[in-house]
Amino acid sequence: MRASVCSAAVVCRRTRGPTDGRRRRAHRIPAGGGKHAAGGRNQRQLSTESSGHLDRSGEQATEKQPDICSGAAGSRMASITEYYAGKSVLITGATGFMGKVLVEKLLWSCPNVKALYILVRPKAGQSMEQRVSDMMKCKLFDRVREANPDFHKKIIPISSELTQPGLSISPEDVEKLSACINIVFHCAATIRFDEPLKHALQLNVIATQELLSLAQRMHHLEAFIHISTAYANCNRKHIDEVIYPPPVEPKKLIESLEWMDDGMVQDITPRLIGDRPNTYTYTKALAEYVVQQEQDKLNIGIIRPSIVGASWQEPFPGWIDNFNGPSGVFIAAGKGILRTMRANNDAVADLIPVDVVVNLTLAVGWYTAVHRPKTTLVYNCTSGGINPFHWGEIEHHVISSFKRNPLEQAFRRPNANITSNYLINQYWILVSHKFPALIYDLFLRLCGQKPQMMRIFNRLHKAIGLLEYFSSQDWEWNSDNISMLMSQLTPEDRTMFNFDVRQLNWPEYIENYCIGTKKYVLNEDMSDIPAARQHLRKLRNIRYTFNTLLVVFIWRVFIARSQMARNIWYFVVSLCFKFLSYFRASSTLTN
Numbered sequence: 001m002r003a004s005v006c007s008a009a010v011v012c013r014r015t016r017g018p019t020d021g022r023r024r025r026a027h028r029i030p031a032g033g034g035k036h037a038a039g040g041r042n043q044r045q046l047s048t049e050s051s052g053h054l055d056r057s058g059e060q061a062t063e064k065q066p067d068i069c070s071g072a073a074g075s076r077m078a079s080i081t082e083y084y085a086g087k088s089v090l091i092t093g094a095t096g097f098m099g100k101v102l103v104e105k106l107l108w109s110c111p112n113v114k115a116l117y118i119l120v121r122p123k124a125g126q127s128m129e130q131r132v133s134d135m136m137k138c139k140l141f142d143r144v145r146e147a148n149p150d151f152h153k154k155i156i157p158i159s160s161e162l163t164q165p166g167l168s169i170s171p172e173d174v175e176k177l178s179a180c181i182n183i184v185f186h187c188a189a190t191i192r193f194d195e196p197l198k199h200a201l202q203l204n205v206i207a208t209q210e211l212l213s214l215a216q217r218m219h220h221l222e223a224f225i226h227i228s229t230a231y232a233n234c235n236r237k238h239i240d241e242v243i244y245p246p247p248v249e250p251k252k253l254i255e256s257l258e259w260m261d262d263g264m265v266q267d268i269t270p271r272l273i274g275d276r277p278n279t280y281t282y283t284k285a286l287a288e289y290v291v292q293q294e295q296d297k298l299n300i301g302i303i304r305p306s307i308v309g310a311s312w313q314e315p316f317p318g319w320i321d322n323f324n325g326p327s328g329v330f331i332a333a334g335k336g337i338l339r340t341m342r343a344n345n346d347a348v349a350d351l352i353p354v355d356v357v358v359n360l361t362l363a364v365g366w367y368t369a370v371h372r373p374k375t376t377l378v379y380n381c382t383s384g385g386i387n388p389f390h391w392g393e394i395e396h397h398v399i400s401s402f403k404r405n406p407l408e409q410a411f412r413r414p415n416a417n418i419t420s421n422y423l424i425n426q427y428w429i430l431v432s433h434k435f436p437a438l439i440y441d442l443f444l445r446l447c448g449q450k451p452q453m454m455r456i457f458n459r460l461h462k463a464i465g466l467l468e469y470f471s472s473q474d475w476e477w478n479s480d481n482i483s484m485l486m487s488q489l490t491p492e493d494r495t496m497f498n499f500d501v502r503q504l505n506w507p508e509y510i511e512n513y514c515i516g517t518k519k520y521v522l523n524e525d526m527s528d529i530p531a532a533r534q535h536l537r538k539l540r541n542i543r544y545t546f547n548t549l550l551v552v553f554i555w556r557v558f559i560a561r562s563q564m565a566r567n568i569w570y571f572v573v574s575l576c577f578k579f580l581s582y583f584r585a586s587s588t589l590t591n
């Protein structure tokens with residue numbers, strides 16, 4: 001029994017589980033027809049688990065798993081903060097967008113967490129140590145740094161390249177992790193939509209399998225939390241909190257791809273992914289299945305966030321550090337480059353702030369470890385069913401926000417036209433993207449510079465093409481498990497680990513999101529806004545002048561070629577003249 005696990009909770013052995021008061025009141029959680037009963041797992045696995053987890057080689061781990069539960073009447077569950085006190089946590093993908101926010105929130109809200117082990121690889125000429133040190137200097141960690149300047153001592157980097165056998169973790173590190181880790185959060189993945197299948201499979205599926213094997217060697221593991229995506233099953237319109245049968249048995253796919261060269265894999269990829277739009281969603285679906293396969297040996301929770309956006313509240317509103325998902329679209333629109341896109345104005349834009357996902361993740365870690373649900377619980381972390389907001393509304397708020405807080409050196413004034421009609425979109429691409437790009441590149445050539453706008457648009461069209469699948473249709477996610485989890489939290493936890501998106505004010509969120517892209521992705525200074533506004537005014541005047549010249553030019557061409565155009569022109573001019581004379585005469589009379 002580990003007294004340090006939590007001060008207020010009753011710490012009890014698993015063998016006591018089923019007879020324990022709170023556990024007997026098993027939660028029946030509706031999840032797409034499947035029944036999950038918290039506590040039931042104890043009964044089912046009593047004989048194995050009361051004598052410790054089996055490791056991969058079948059040897060029994062020496063120590064029994066501690067279990068926290070509310071036992072006798074009058075005792076209470078550990079709060080989330082209390083639960084993480086004294087715990088050692090393993091995080092993959094900690095250098096990524098979501099991982100960083102998870103690390104920050106753990107350090108902030110669970111200051112007594114014992115250690116955060118993070119799997120990191122050297123990258124882009126930077127050593128693992130250098131990367132972690134840079135990460136901790138990031139503005140995201142300001143409040144943590146202020147509260148505890150030594151916070152970095154809790155972060156223990158472990159060198160790991162997830163695509164390598166055994167995750168390329170040294171035997172010493174494996175020993176270390178096996179001995180101390182209590183909770184695993186698996187966030188690492190390739191989230192690229194154009195990832196070759198072999199690589200996506202390697203990282204999203206095989207690395208997950210490797211991590212699960214490592215987890216089984218951890219003597220004190222209480223929960224394994226896997227981050228999936230709400231779009232893993234985007235080939236369905238209604239998505240329950242269940243794991244659907246995989247499109248193919250992962251083991252068979254892995255074996256088949258092993259002997260194929262890259263060209264062959266590329267050829268069969270469309271056939272394999274079928275009605276999914278990319279290798280990302282396909283491999284994430286396979287990963288869910290792979291994770292679920294271990295549910296008899298591990299306490300597992302799966303979180304499926306939808307489109308993860310900037311932070312809503314924590315550590316401050318609008319934190320974002322990448323171009324993924326909608327962020328790149330917002331920036332391109334704010335720069336006045338992107339002016340048309342295929343999206344359904346009336347479809348729900350299922351954005352979810354990153355801090356909501358992280359708060360839910362920590363709550364799921366707590367719930368999975370403390371309640372030990374009988375089977376893997378899936379949490380659809382979405383906003384559309386609870387507080388819907390639509391792409392048309394997003395477009396309106398993004399554009400108006402960037403007009404109020406413009407980005408520096410915009411190409412054109414922000415203005416957008418989203419449509420679900422292919423032909424209309426093609427028309428606007430021609431008129432609003434290609435034509436201005438051609439003119440600008442011509443201008444650059446005349447100035448002796450290298451043309452660049454057409455190249456930028458080609459890249460943008462490729463990126464947008466990959467996103468349109470998600471912005472052109474609606475999905476409906478069941479989120480009963482989220483509601484169930486919320487009902488399990490104390491009022492304090494509900495505030496500190498807030499994942500209730502009913503409170504989210506979308507226009508305010510979008511405004512902060514746009515400002516966040518300016519400040520943290522583009523590193524632009526807010527003090528430059530007056531100059532940026534001045535630049536937009538200049539662009540507007542250029543546009544008016546250009547439009548006027550264009551009309552005059554076209555009209556001149558018509559007049560030169562058509563008698564009818566000349567007649568209309570004389571008629572309009574004489575009409576204007578008559579009006580002017582009339583107004584002059586009437587104003588002379590009144591004076």
Ligand SMILES: CCCCCCCCCCCCCCCCCCCC(=O)SCCNC(=O)CCNC(=O)[C@H](O)C(C)(C)COP(=O)(O)OP(=O)(O)OC[C@H]1O[C@@H](n2cnc3c(N)ncnc32)[C@H](O)[C@@H]1OP(=O)(O)O
Pocket residue numbers: 191192193194229230231306307308323324325326328329330331332333338339340341343391394395398416417418459462463466467468470471
């Ligand atoms: C008309 C305007 C109206 C505005 C309002 C309407 C809004 C509609 C928005 C619709 C958005 C829909 C979003 C749906 C997202 C669904 C998400 C599903 C949820 C998930 O589970 S996963 C997370 C999402 N994943 C992604 O978003 C990844 C997508 N990205 C890619 O797959 C690749 O990046 C891409 C697009 C294929 C490009 O590849 P490549 O050309 O190789 O470029 P790199 O990625 O290597 O990037 C090079 C360099 O450029 C930067 N970059 C990337 N994207 C952009 C961008 N859009 N604009 C500017 N710069 C960009 C990137 O950071 C790299 O910079 P470095 O400095 O690192 O070199």
Ligand SMILES: NC(=O)C1=CN([C@@H]2O[C@H](COP(=O)(O)OP(=O)(O)OC[C@H]3O[C@@H](n4cnc5c(N)ncnc54)[C@H](OP(=O)(O)O)[C@@H]3O)[C@@H](O)[C@H]2O)C=CC1
Pocket residue numbers: 092093094095096097098099119120121123160161162163186187188189190191203227228229230284304305306307308309322324325
């Ligand atoms: N962003 C989104 O909109 C959504 C994300 N998700 C899921 O959330 C999770 C986190 O996503 P997000 O933070 O946005 O993704 P990021 O791309 O920002 O982060 C990915 C993380 O995985 C790590 N990683 C990738 N390849 C390797 C490798 N070969 N070896 C070691 N580490 C590696 C990256 O490390 P490095 O820094 O070294 O590259 C990085 O830390 C993913 O599982 C994703 O599927 C789900 C729904 C939406």
